[in-house]
Amino acid sequence: MENENPSTQPNNPLHGVKLADILEYLVEKYGWEYLGEKINIRCFTHDPSINSSLKFLRKTDWARTKVEELYLRSLKRR
Numbered sequence: 001m002e003n004e005n006p007s008t009q010p011n012n013p014l015h016g017v018k019l020a021d022i023l024e025y026l027v028e029k030y031g032w033e034y035l036g037e038k039i040n041i042r043c044f045t046h047d048p049s050i051n052s053s054l055k056f057l058r059k060t061d062w063a064r065t066k067v068e069e070l071y072l073r074s075l076k077r078r
Contacts, residue, residue, distance in 0.1 A: 022071045
């Protein structure tokens with residue numbers, strides 16, 4: 001993504017939030033088992049780690065979108 005002016009995305013709740021921070025938050029809140037049930041991807045279900053998951057999510061748009069959606073839903077529940 002290009003460097004964007006923060007004012008260009010005033011309504012984007014993910015603007016400025018790093019994928020690593022999102023993933024760490026979800027793992028702490030729900031755990032790997034729950035993440036693997038909600039989003040059935042191998043990096044969550046087989047020997048999960050932050051690093052392997054980040055590597056996969058950075059290359060796989062559909063999976064990253066699901067993680068971001070779960071993150072946003074979890075924030076609304078707070």
